[in-house]
Amino acid sequence: MTNVPAIRLSRIVKQYRMGDETIPALKGIDLDVSSRAFVAIRGPSGSGKSTLLNICGLIDHFDAGSYQLGEQEVGSLDERARTDIRRHRIGFIFQSYNLVPVMSVYDNVEYPLLLLGIGDRERRARVLEMLHHVGLDALADRLPDQLSGGQRQRVAVARALVKAPTLVVADEPTANLDTATAEQIIDLMKTLGARFGSTFLVATHDERMVVHCDRVLCMTDGVLQ
Numbered sequence: 001m002t003n004v005p006a007i008r009l010s011r012i013v014k015q016y017r018m019g020d021e022t023i024p025a026l027k028g029i030d031l032d033v034s035s036r037a038f039v040a041i042r043g044p045s046g047s048g049k050s051t052l053l054n055i056c057g058l059i060d061h062f063d064a065g066s067y068q069l070g071e072q073e074v075g076s077l078d079e080r081a082r083t084d085i086r087r088h089r090i091g092f093i094f095q096s097y098n099l100v101p102v103m104s105v106y107d108n109v110e111y112p113l114l115l116l117g118i119g120d121r122e123r124r125a126r127v128l129e130m131l132h133h134v135g136l137d138a139l140a141d142r143l144p145d146q147l148s149g150g151q152r153q154r155v156a157v158a159r160a161l162v163k164a165p166t167l168v169v170a171d172e173p174t175a176n177l178d179t180a181t182a183e184q185i186i187d188l189m190k191t192l193g194a195r196f197g198s199t200f201l202v203a204t205h206d207e208r209m210v211v212h213c214d215r216v217l218c219m220t221d222g223v224l225q
C-alpha cells in the first residue's frame with residue numbers, strides 16, 4: 001500500500017493546437033512522486049510547468065502516455081469521473097489566488113465542502129478549524145479585495161486543504177509575495193500538507209521555495225530532469 005506512488009506519469013505527451021500550428025508542451029514525461037512528498041518543479045517560463053500541473057490536477061487532458069493517481073489510471077476516465085476526483089482529492093493553489101471575489105473568506109473556504117455535499121455542522125467545524133490553522137479567524141467575513149496578498153494566499157491554502165486532498169497542485173504560489181510572506185505560505189503548506197497527508201506538486205522559480213522541498217525537478221522545454 002505505502003509503495004504505491006501518489007502519482008505515476010509515464011511518457012506523457014501534450015501538444016497545444018493553434019490553427020495549423022502545433023506547440024509541443026510536454027515531450028514524454030516520466031515521473032513517480034511518493035505519497036506525502038513535497039516536490040518542486042522549476043524551469044524557465046514556457047518550459048511546461050503549468051501544463052504538467054494542469055494535467056496532474058485533471059484540469060487539462062494529455063495526448064499520449066498514462067497517468068496513475070494512487071492506484072487509479074485516470075487517463076481514460078470521462079469528464080464526470082474526472083470532476084469527481086478533482087472535487088474529492090485534489091486541491092489547487094495559484095499565483096493570483098483565484099478566490100471568488102463576491103464571496104467572503106469563510107464562504108471561499110466552505111465552497112469545496114458544499115460541492116462535496118458535506119452537512120452543515122461538519123462543514124462549519126471544518127471551515128472554522130481551517131481558518132484557525134491559517135490565522136484568519138478574525139477575517140472570516142471579509143471579501144478577498146479587503147485582504148493583503150499574503151492573506152489572500154492563506155485563504156487559498158485553506159480552501160485547497162479543507163477537504164484533506166490526497167494531492168495539492170500549486171502553480172507559482174509565492175511569486176506575488178514578499179520574502180517574509182512567502183516563507184509563511186510555504187510553512188503553512190508544509191504544515192497543513194503533513195497534517196492531512198497530502199502530496200504537493202509545486203511549480204516555482206522561487207529560490208525561497210526550493211530549499212523547503214523534499215525533491216526538486218527541473219523542466220526544460222517540455223522535458224523533465
Ligand SMILES: Nc1ncnc2c1ncn2[C@@H]1O[C@H](COP(=O)(O)OP(=O)(O)O)[C@@H](O)[C@H]1O
Pocket residue numbers: 016017018023024025043044045046047048049050051052
Ligand atoms: N492554452 C495554450 N494554448 C497554446 N499554447 C499554450 C497554451 N498554454 C501553454 N502553451 C504553450 O505551451 C508551452 C508550455 O507552457 P506552460 O505550461 O504555461 O509553461 P510554464 O508554466 O513553465 O511557463 C509554452 O510554449 C506555451 O506557450
Ligand SMILES: [Mg+2]
Pocket residue numbers: 049050051171203
Ligand atoms: Mg506557468
